[in-house]
Amino acid sequence: AQSVSQHNHHVILSEAASLELGCNYSYGGTVNLFWYVQYPGQHLQLLLKYFSGDPLVKGIKGFEAEFIKSKFSFNLRKPSVQWSDTAEYFCAVNTADTGRRALTFGSGTRLQVQP
């Protein structure tokens, strides 16, 4: 069964600092990869996704993520965070080659950006 690991549980940064959140998954086949964000009091929303092609994908609000197949990783990055980026970030994966395509989520990383 697939699983997702997010090693940073709580990250505190100052505004303008650079961000990298780690995500590793365990599945040997073809995967689709996602980052979702949950701002305080709001729904889970899609930040970005990778299905195929260029392993560097860009999402909303200046976020990007890089798929490194050899490392089973899909780390999220942002060069300069803002206070409004304070939220919980979830990495998720589903398999592209089986009938069960429900998302498996990591445990999440709580990002706190201090002004």
Add this chain to the structure above:
Amino acid sequence: EAGVAQSPRYKIIEKRQSVAFWCNPISGHATLYWYQQILGQGPKLLIQFQNNGVVDDSQLPKDRFSAERLKGVDSTLKIQPAKLEDSAVYLCASKLGSSGANVLTFGAGSRLTVL
């Protein structure tokens, strides 16, 4: 387009009582999911529907949880009897088709507290 609607938003019950949550997905979305999100964890799949059929309920605690989507549109998740460990946010999500490349849209969730 209207989002995924869920009700109630909040529910407090005592252990051994029953509770039901309702979800109305985005119009035309064939696939519907119920996820359980315990505080400090990522969402965990409970059940996946494709139209009115169950695709995956392998992680649904069937001795106490049940779910239906009789007409392939809205869905109900029931817990009877509730246990303390069922305290969580119950998230409903939907997507247009069955492909793993389709993106999920989440509702706001129903927060259950079991005393």
